[in-house]
Amino acid sequence: MSIVIGHDAYDFSLPGVDGKEHSLADFANAQAFVLVFWCNHCPYVRAYEERTIALAKEFAGQVAFAAINANDAEKYPEDSFEAMKQRAAEMGYPFPYLRDETQSVARAYGAGRTPEFFLFDNERELRYHGRLDDNHEHPELAQHAFLRDAIISLLNGELPHIAQTPPVGCSIKWK
Amino acid sequence: MRVDFLYFPGCPSHEEALERLHDALAQEHIRVEPVVYCIETEEEARQNRFLGSPTIRVNGVDIDPAFSEETSFRLTCRLYLREDGRPSPLPSITMIRNALKARHESEERR
Numbered sequence: 391m392s393i394v395i396g397h398d399a400y401d402f403s404l405p406g407v408d409g410k411e412h413s414l415a416d417f418a419n420a421q422a423f424v425l426v427f428w429c430n431h432c433p434y435v436r437a438y439e440e441r442t443i444a445l446a447k448e449f450a451g452q453v454a455f456a457a458i459n460a461n462d463a464e465k466y467p468e469d470s471f472e473a474m475k476q477r478a479a480e481m482g483y484p485f486p487y488l489r490d491e492t493q494s495v496a497r498a499y500g501a502g503r504t505p506e507f508f509l510f511d512n513e514r515e516l517r518y519h520g521r522l523d524d525n526h527e528h529p530e531l532a533q534h535a536f537l538r539d540a541i542i543s544l545l546n547g548e549l550p551h552i553a554q555t556p557p558v559g560c561s562i563k564w565k
Numbered sequence: 566m567r568v569d570f571l572y573f574p575g576c577p578s579h580e581e582a583l584e585r586l587h588d589a590l591a592q593e594h595i596r597v598e599p600v601v602y603c604i605e606t607e608e609e610a611r612q613n614r615f616l617g618s619p620t621i622r623v624n625g626v627d628i629d630p631a632f633s634e635e636t637s638f639r640l641t642c643r644l645y646l647r648e649d650g651r652p653s654p655l656p657s658i659t660m661i662r663n664a665l666k667a668r669h670e671s672e673e674r675r
Contacts, residue, residue: 436652
C-alpha cells in the first residue's frame with residue numbers, strides 16, 4: 391500500500407549514478423519534487439523514458455526530479471548499478487538516478503511498479519501519485535497528462551484536480 | 566495452426582495483448598482459439614521458454630524475429646519495438662498479423 395495523498399515524503403540517502411549520495415535535502419530549493427520508481431529493463435519505463443526526460447527539462451529550475459531503481463539486480467542484471475550508469479549516460483538523464491539496494495525506500499513509499507510517480511509540493515507533502523499520462527504506447531494520443539497537469543496546478547498554488555491514478559508498469563522485483 | 570499466448574500476471578500488458586491477438590486472428594480470417602498459459606514461477610518460465618510477458622508463438626515460433634536467438638527465460642515484462650522504432654510493452658497488431666500470415670502461408674504451401 392503506497393503512502394496516501396498529504397503524506398510527508400520519507401527522507402532517504404541513496405547512491406546516485408553520478409557518484410554522489412542523495413537525500414531529500416538536495417532538492418530543498420525546488421518548488422515541487424517528483425520521485426519516480428524506475429528501472430532499466432521494464433518496457434513501460436522505456437516507453438515513458440523520453441516523456442519523463444522531456445518533463446524534467448520543461449520544469450527544470452522549478453521542479454526537481456529523482457529516479458530510484460530498487461529492483462533485485464541479481465535476478466535482473468540489466469538493473470545493476472553499472473547498467474544504471476550506462477543507461478543514464480546513454481539517455482542523458484537530467485535527474486539523479488539512484489540505487490535502492492536494500493529496497494527500503496521503495497517499501498517505505500509503498501511503491502509497487504515501475505514507473506510509479508510521486509509528486510510532492512513545496513512542503514514535501516504528496517499531492518499526486520500514479521502514472522504520467524493515459525497512453526503508454528502513443529504519447530500523441532494521450533488524453534490526460536496527469537503528472538504534467540498536477541505539476542502545473544502546484545506551481546499555480548492549487549491542488550491537482552486529479553490526485554491519484556493507478557500506476558501502470560512492471561512490478562518491482564523484490565528480493 | 567496452433568497459437569500459444571503466455572503471460573506473467575505481474576505484468577499488466579496481457580489483457581490488451583490477448584485482445585490484440587484476437588483482433589489479429591479475426592483480421593487474418595484465422596479461426597483458431599489461442600492456448601493461454603499463465604506463467605507464475607521461474608521454473609515454469611524456464612520449462613516454457615518464456616521470454617517475458619506477453620509471449621505469442623505461432624506453431625511454436627515466436628512472433629518477433631528479433632527474439633529467435635534469445636534464451637533468457639524469466640518472469641518479466643517483455644520489450645517490443647514498434648514499427649516506428651518506439652519501445653512498447655505490447656507487440657503491434659502488425660507484428661502479430663505478419664507472424665500469423667507467414668505461418669498460414671507456409672501451411673497452405675504444404
